[in-house]
Structures are given as structure tokens and as C-alpha cells.
Amino acid sequence: MIRPSLISTILLLLLMIAFPISSINVFAEAKEAKLCPYNPTKDPIPWLTEYSWHIPWGIVALILMWKEGFIGLKTRPQKIMLVILLICFIFFPAIEAYWHFILPAQYPDLPTYKDTRGIYYVPCP
Amino acid sequence: MSQIQYQFPPPVTTLDWIVVAIYCVIVFIVGSIQHRYIKKSWDWMLGSKKMVFWLLAIAYFTILFSAHDILTYTEEGYLIGLASIQMWWDDIGWILIFLALLPILYYGGYTTSAEYLEYRFGPAARLVGAICIFWFVFAIMGFNFYAAGITLEVFAGIDRFWGMLIFAIITTVYAALGGIFAAVLTDLLQALVIWIVGTMILIPGLATVGWWDGLFASTPLPSRSFFTAPLHPDFPALGMFFAGGLAITGAWYFFNQANLQTNLAARTLNQARIVTLLFACVLMPFGSIYMGIPGMIVRALVEKGLIPPLPNTAHTFFHYVAIFAATPGLMGAVLAYFLAALMSTGDLYVVACSSTFVNDIYRRFIVKGKPEIHYRRMLLIMALILGILGSIAWYQFYVRVPYLAQALFGSTPAVSPAMCLMLLAGMLTYRAAPTATWIAGAAGVIYTLLCFLVPDIFLAPFTFGLWPKGGSWWFPGFACFVVTVVLLFILTPFFKPKPKEVLKGLVWTPRLEELEEMYFKAVAEGKRGIFVHEW
Numbered sequence: 001m002i003r004p005s006l007i008s009t010i011l012l013l014l015l016m017i018a019f020p021i022s023s024i025n026v027f028a029e030a031k032e033a034k035l036c037p038y039n040p041t042k043d044p045i046p047w048l049t050e051y052s053w054h055i056p057w058g059i060v061a062l063i064l065m066w067k068e069g070f071i072g073l074k075t076r077p078q079k080i081m082l083v084i085l086l087i088c089f090i091f092f093p094a095i096e097a098y099w100h101f102i103l104p105a106q107y108p109d110l111p112t113y114k115d116t117r118g119i120y121y122v123p124c125p
Numbered sequence: 126m127s128q129i130q131y132q133f134p135p136p137v138t139t140l141d142w143i144v145v146a147i148y149c150v151i152v153f154i155v156g157s158i159q160h161r162y163i164k165k166s167w168d169w170m171l172g173s174k175k176m177v178f179w180l181l182a183i184a185y186f187t188i189l190f191s192a193h194d195i196l197t198y199t200e201e202g203y204l205i206g207l208a209s210i211q212m213w214w215d216d217i218g219w220i221l222i223f224l225a226l227l228p229i230l231y232y233g234g235y236t237t238s239a240e241y242l243e244y245r246f247g248p249a250a251r252l253v254g255a256i257c258i259f260w261f262v263f264a265i266m267g268f269n270f271y272a273a274g275i276t277l278e279v280f281a282g283i284d285r286f287w288g289m290l291i292f293a294i295i296t297t298v299y300a301a302l303g304g305i306f307a308a309v310l311t312d313l314l315q316a317l318v319i320w321i322v323g324t325m326i327l328i329p330g331l332a333t334v335g336w337w338d339g340l341f342a343s344t345p346l347p348s349r350s351f352f353t354a355p356l357h358p359d360f361p362a363l364g365m366f367f368a369g370g371l372a373i374t375g376a377w378y379f380f381n382q383a384n385l386q387t388n389l390a391a392r393t394l395n396q397a398r399i400v401t402l403l404f405a406c407v408l409m410p411f412g413s414i415y416m417g418i419p420g421m422i423v424r425a426l427v428e429k430g431l432i433p434p435l436p437n438t439a440h441t442f443f444h445y446v447a448i449f450a451a452t453p454g455l456m457g458a459v460l461a462y463f464l465a466a467l468m469s470t471g472d473l474y475v476v477a478c479s480s481t482f483v484n485d486i487y488r489r490f491i492v493k494g495k496p497e498i499h500y501r502r503m504l505l506i507m508a509l510i511l512g513i514l515g516s517i518a519w520y521q522f523y524v525r526v527p528y529l530a531q532a533l534f535g536s537t538p539a540v541s542p543a544m545c546l547m548l549l550a551g552m553l554t555y556r557a558a559p560t561a562t563w564i565a566g567a568a569g570v571i572y573t574l575l576c577f578l579v580p581d582i583f584l585a586p587f588t589f590g591l592w593p594k595g596g597s598w599w600f601p602g603f604a605c606f607v608v609t610v611v612l613l614f615i616l617t618p619f620f621k622p623k624p625k626e627v628l629k630g631l632v633w634t635p636r637l638e639e640l641e642e643m644y645f646k647a648v649a650e651g652k653r654g655i656f657v658h659e660w
Contacts, residue, residue, distance in 0.1 A: 038347045038354040046352030046362035050370050054218030061221030067635040068225070070398070085221065088406045092217040099207060099351035107342045107349065119347055120357040 035121035041105045051093050058089050129431045133440075134279045135447035137456055144457025145464065148318070149295070152468060155314060178396040180313060182403035184473070185387050187312040189213075189377075189404075190319055190412055191470035192463055193265075193272035197529040199442035202420020203435065204528070205360045206348025209417030213409050214351075215370040216377070220405045223378035224398050226552045228637060230385070231394045232644040233630060234654015238380040238548055239485040242563075244656050245551040245631045248489070250563035255485035256570055257544035258382050262481065263515040264536040265381075266474035270296075271523050271532075273467050279443050280460070286520060290513070296471035297512030312473075315465035322462035323415040329449045330422040334429075340418075343425035356589055357596060359528060363589060364599025372538030372602030375545035382477030383470075394641075419445040439529055471512075478515055479508035522577070527595040535598030539576070542606035543569030546613060552633055557613075558620035565616060569609035576601045630655045 040046070062085065065071045071085060072078035201209035235241045239254030270289040277288030334340045341349050352362045377384060378401070391397035420441050426432045426448070435444055450459045483503045492499075523532040547566040550557035576584040585592035587604040630640055643655045 037345060038357070040347060040350030040352055040354075043354070045355050046366070049355070049363060049366050050215055050352070053366070053371060054215070057218035058221045061218075061223075061225040064225035064633060064635075065221075068228070068637050069635075070224075070637075084402070084406075085224075088402075089217060089221065092214060096211075096214060096351050103207075103341070103351075104346055104349040107338075109346045119345055120354040122354065 034124045036124040037109075038120040038122045039104075041101050044101075047097055047100050050096070055093065062086075062089065127431075129426065129448060131432075131444075131447045131451065133444060133447045135443065135451040135456060137280055137460070138453040140453045141457030141460060144454065145460045148461040148464060152314060152465075153295075176390040176392070178391055178400050179403070181387050181391055181396075181400045182408060183316045184312040185384060185400060185404040186408040186412060187316050187319065187466075188381075188383050188387065188470050188473050189409060190316075190415070190466050191269050191272075192276070192467035193268045193470075193529070193533060194416060195463065195466055196272045196275060196439065196442050197533050198416035199420040199423075199445065200438045200528060201360070201530050202417035202422075203424045203438055203441040204420075205353050205357075206344050206421050206424065207351050207417065208348075208353045208360065208362075208365070209420060210413040211351055211365060212369045212373070213413035213416065215366070216374045216405055216409070219374045219378050220401065222549075224401060226633060227388070227398055227401070228394055228640055229552050229631065229633065231389060231391075231397055232640045232655050234644075234647065234652060234657035236386070236389070236484050236653075236657075237382055237481050238385060238544070239481065240657065241631070242547060242551065243489075245628070246547070246557075246559040246562050250547060250559065250566065251485060251489065253563050253566045253570060254380070254544055254547065255481055257540045257566075258380055258481045258485075259478070260540045260570075261376050261380070261537055261544075262382055262474050262477050263511075263518050264539075265533075266471060266478065266512070266515045267517065267519040268523060268533050268537065269467060269470050269474070271520065272529075275439065276443075276463060279440060286517075289520070290517065292467060292471070293513050293517075296468050297475050297509055315468065318458075318462055318465040319412075319415070322458045325455070326446065326450045326459060326462075327415060327418065330419060330445065333449070334422050334425045340421055340425055343428050344421055345428065348421065348424060356591060358591065358594045359596045360530065361589075361591060361596045361599060364591075364596055364603075365534070367603035367606070368534035368538050368599045368601075371606065372541040372545075373534065376538050376541035379548050380541075380544050382481050383473035386477060386480065387473070423448075474515070475508050475512040478511040479504050482507050482511060526598055531595050531598040535601060539573045539601040540570045540605055542602055543567075543573070543609045546606070546609045550613060551631065555625050555628055555632055556617065556622050558617055558622045561613065561616035561620040565609050565612035568612050569605045572608040573601050573605040576604050 062071070065081075065085070069078065071082040073082070198209045198212075230238070230241060233241055233244070235244075237255070237258060239251045239258055242254040243251035267289075270293045271285070273292035274285030274287070274289030277283045277291070278285040281288075283291075331337070331340065334343055347353065353360045353365065355362045379385075388397050388400055391400050423432070423435070423441055423445050427434050432444075432448070435441060446456070446459050450456060483500055487503055487507070488500055519536050522536055526532045526535060543566045546569075547562050550562055572583065575582075576587075580592070580597070584597060584601060584604060587607065588597040588600045591597045591600075630643060634640065640655070647653075647655050
């Protein structure tokens with residue numbers, strides 16, 4: 001039997017670990033004078049924060065649905081639903097990782113910014 | 126390439142207003158005639174569970190595709206780029222856990238999540254739950270009408286407050302008359318307008334910047350990422366996660382009354398699950414391209430020097446329209462598209478507001494044991510009153526924060542964590558004790574209220590040093606989450622849980638067939654579900 005209270009505690013701990021790490025950027029920023037636009041490809045924190053919440057809940061949910069019989073390997077509807085849910089479960093974290101870590105670096109950076117609103121500056125690497 | 130010349134605000138001709146008027150009349154008639162199918166209050170709220178799944182999935186989508194989303198995410202697209210569509214893609218954990226726990230809500234026969242909380246934790250929990258639902262629905266409905274007010278201000282020069290009220294009254298009247306039948310059927314019409322016109326105005330924009338390659342190559346590096354910086358002063362990734370991925374998404378599936386009613390109106394449990402899957406994994410990601418992308422296109426035009434930087438980013442969508450759709454007739458279609466998004470969301474929230482009030486507060490705590498016709502009348506009356514009140518309740522907050530997204534995500538999901546945690550605790554574990562749970566939930570709600578009343582003291586500690594920047598308004602949901610979780614853990618050991626025998630059907634069980642048997646037996650006896658009797 002799953003222990004939801006244990007899972008919630010682990011989730012909470014994961015989140016609590018992710019937050020202090022994420023504040024490193026800001027502390028470093030105060031010491032540096034030269035700033036560059038934030039480079040997402042070098043910072044895993046946003047993606048990790050997001051999925052330290054979604055992945056554990058997704059796993060819990062898949063286990064519950066397996067035990068209930070909504071997904072499984074016995075009947076055709078069960079297999080179809082299993083495949084659909086697994087595809088969804090893999091697709092969303094994967095596409096978001098691609099859009100965060102890979103896509104931004106695939107295009108050359110602009111030399112100048114005519115309107116800088118919305119761009120967050122951090123210490124240059 | 127030469128500068129693009131365009132007129133702002135975009136000109137609206139008589140032909141455009143005729144197109145808009147025809148559209149409004151059609152929607153009003155289709156919505157209002159559904160009144161004759163309403164025999165009982167349950168018909169009004171859940172369509173008597175006779176709705177087909179694909180129609181419900183479309184209705185689900187149109188609830189999300191709202192006027193305020195168009196303005197908010199287009200502004201975000203301009204300011205932060207690809208991260209603007211994040212809110213439409215960050216649901217997977219919540220989707221799956223909602224699918225797993227849906228049998229409890231579906232077979233119980235509840236109309237609202239608050240009703241479930243009463244059976245699980247007692248009347249106090251139901252009251253806390255009803256307050257959470259109200260908070261969420263009021264805020265999101267009000268923001269939807271606020272977006273309409275901004276639109277009228279741009280196009281007709283009417284003050285946004287009065288514009289907001291005009292739209293609130295129109296939407297409320299037809300939704301009040303037809304209930305969920307009206308909302309779902311008009312949503313089909315509105316979804317068609319959204320897809321057709323949305324595509325018609327998106328393609329010229331993409332073609333101008335050089336399709337996807339040209340778009341990404343023309344936007345700054347951080348604007349190409351799916352996430353912003355963790356502590357961005359206005360759009361912090363951490364805050365966007367707390368307000369979006371954690372708070373509003375949890376609320377979206379578990380207690381957004383408009384969604385839940387759409388889901389529970391399905392004929393069978395599996396159809397209800399397919400409604401959620403179709404919406405969350407197909408329609409919503411697909412729909413996200415209509416949201417942030419126009420803002421990114423405008424940003425790309427600015428970066429290329431083709432248009433000057435926008436003086437007011439809240440008007441990004443209207444600048445986009447002025448550049449790419451300012452031709453007679455098409456402009457009317459665009460206004461109809463915007464109205465479709467506005468009314469398709471507003472109508473279901475009006476239904477949701479009224480259902481929650483009558484079902485969870487009026488009938489439960491104020492006037493008990495009246496004939497069915499009395500509650501049906503109250504549903505109509507309260508839809509009219511709450512629809513209009515809800516639209517203006519948050520007005521002062523919306524006009525004070527710098528960006529639309531901060532207003533939306535600061536207000537709407539603020540108390541969601543309290544409600545979601547009460548529901549998850551109730552559905553996932555026998556150990557959750559009624560007294561501990563409702564106290565923790567109530568404390569979360571009260572603390573969140575204090576965050577808005579005295580933010581320097583109550584909100585600031587939860588903003589990772591961002592206070593008093595605009596980005597702080599992404600964090601009230603986090604404050605609520607921490608307070609509720611901490612109290613749940615501290616209080617639970619001191620209170621006695623209910624015995625397992627009385628929790629059958631209220632806590633998750635692998636024996637679904639038992640639940641089904643109980644449900645069909647209850648339905649055969651004329652009840653709404655395992656726990657809830659027909660009124």
C-alpha cells in the first residue's frame with residue numbers, strides 16, 4: 001500500500017532543497033558589476049523545480065491507476081490507456097527540457113536589444 | 126526592411142460592428158433557448174450527466190481559452206517570450222493524479238469539491254472549501270471581465286470599469302437562463318470561432334517574421350526559453366511555478382467549479398477521464414500557440430526595428446491585431462474571436478459561482494428543506510447577482526499591479542493550495558483527521574488574506590527577497606501552501622481520524638468495482654451518487 005504522507009514529505013523536502021539552490025544567482029549578482037542576459041541553458045533549477053513536483057505525483061498516480069485497473073497489461077483498453085498515459089508522462093518533461101536547455105542555444109544571440117523590458121540580467125559567465 | 130506603418134488603436138468600421146452584433150445575437154439566442162431543457166437544478170448544473178465527451182472536452186478548452194488569457198499571455202510573450210506558454214504545458218503531475226482520484230468525485234455524486242469535503246471532514250471543511258472555490262472563481266471571472274473592459278477602453282474609449290460591467294451583465298444573463306446546457310452548446314460555436322479566426326491572424330504574423338526559425342532568431346536569448354530566471358524581478362520562474370504549476374493547475378483540475386461541472390457532466394467515469402485527457406494533452410497544448418506566440422511576434426518586430434517598442438505592454442495583443450488584421454470585416458471577426466474567448470469562459474464561471482453558493486452555502490447552511498423549484502430559482506437569481514458582483518470584486522487589485530499576469534496569478538490561485546491539500550489529504554489517506562484538516566485549510570486561507578491586506582509582513586517572507594517588486598505577487602499561493610502543509614503535519618497527530626469503515630468511497634481504493642456497484646445501486650434508488658441524494 002502506498003503511503004501518501006511519506007510521499008508528500010519527500011516531495012516537500014525536494015522542493016525545499018530546490019529553492020535555496022535557486023537563490024544562488026541572486027547572491028552572486030550583487031557582487032558582480034558586468035551583467036549579461038540570463039542564459040537559461042546553463043540553469044537547471046527552473047526545470048528541476050517544476051518536475052520535482054510533477055514527476056513524483058505522476059508516478060504515484062500511475063501506480064494508483066494500475067492498482068485500480070484503469071491501466072495495465074491484461075486487456076486492450078488497459079494497454080491503450082497505459083501507452084497513452086506513459087507517452088504523455090514522458091512527452092511533457094522531455095519537450096520542456098528541450099525548450100529550456102537546447103532550443104535557446106540553437107540560434108545566434110542578438111548583438112543589441114532595442115527594448116530590454118522583460119530581460120533579466122545576471123553576472124556574465 | 127522598411128518600418129511597418131499601422132494605426133493604433135486599430136480602426137473598427139461599421140461592417141466590423143455588424144459582424145460582432147450578429148455573433149452576439151447568435152450566441153445569446155443559442156444560449157437562452159436552452160432554458161426550456163432545464164427541469165431540475167441538477168440539469169442546470171450538470172446537464173443531468175447526458176453530455177457527450179467530445180463536446181465537454183471542447184467546453185473544457187473554451188473555459189481555459191479566455192479573453193484575459195489572450196491579453197495576459199500576449200503581453201508575457203512580448204516580455205518573456207516562450208515562457209509565456211508555460212502555464213499551458215505544466216500540468217502533467219496534476220493531470221495524472223486527478224485521473225487517478227476522479228472515481229471518488231464522479232461516483233460520490235457531488236456537484237462541488239466542497240460537498241466532498243463535508244462527507245470526508247464535516248461541515249466546517251465544506252465551508253472552507255466553498256470559500257476557496259469562491260475566491261478562485263470570483264477572481265478569475267472578474268479578471269476575464271476586466272480584460273473585456275481593457276478592450277472596450279482601447280476600441281471605444283469607454284472607461285474599463287464600465288466596459289467590464291457591460292460584458293458582465295450580458296454574459297451573466299444568458300448563462301443564468303441556460304445553465305450548463307447553454308454554456309456547453311455556445312462553447313462549441315465559440316471554439317469554432319477561436320480556432321478559425323485565431324489561425325487566420327496567427328499565420329500572417331508568423332510569415333512576416335520568417336516562420337518559427339525567423340521568430341526564434343529574432344528574439345533575445347532568454348525569450349527563447351521555456352522558463353524565465355528563477356528570481357526574475359517580474360516573472361520569476363519560481364513564482365510562476367508556485368502560482369502556475371502548483372496552485373492554479375491544482376485548482377484547475379480539482380476544484381475549479383466550471384471545469385469540475387464540465388467533467389462530472391460526462392455520461393460515464395471513463396468518458397469523464399477521456400474529457401480530461403483530451404483537454405489537457407491535446408487541446409490545451411495545441412491552443413497555447415494562439416496565446417504567447419503573437420506577443421513573441423510583436424517582440425521580434427521590435428527587435429528587428431520594424432516597429433517601435435510598445436508604450437503599454439498590456440495592449441500587445443491589440444498592436445498585433447492592428448498590424449496583421451486591420452481590414453474591414455476581418456477586424457469584426459477578430460473582435461468576435463475575442464468575445465468568444467470572453468463569453469465562453471465567463472458563462473461557465475457564472476454557472477459555477479451560482480452552483481457553489483446555492484449548493485454549498487445557501488442550501489446547506491442558510492435555507493434547508495425547501496422544494497426543488499425554490500433552489501432552481503435561487504440558482505438563477507444568484508447567477509445574476511454573483512456574476513456581476515464577482516466581476517468587480519477584485520478590480521482595485523488588478524489596476525494596482527504592474528503586469529496583467531501578476532494580477533491574474535496573484536489573485537486567482539492564492540488559496541488553491543489550501544483546498545488542494547485538503548482534497549488530496551482526504552482522498553489519499555485514512556489518517557487525515559477532520560479537525561486537523563479543516564483548521565489547516567482555514568489557516569491557509571486566512572494567512573493568504575493577510576498576505577493581501579498586509580503584504581509587507583505576511584507576503585514578504587515568502588518572496589525570496591523579491592518584495593516589493595511586482596514579481597512578489599506570484600507568491601501568495603506559496604505562502605498558503607507552506608502554512609497549510611506545516612499545520613497539516615503538526616496538527617494531524619493530535620486529532621483522531623474517522624474509522625476506516627465509514628470512509629468507504631471517500632478515500633482512494635483499488636476496488637473500483639465496489640464503488641461502481643454502490644454507485645449504480647444509488648442511481649437505481651434515485652440518488653445522484655453514493656453519498657448525495659437527489660434534491
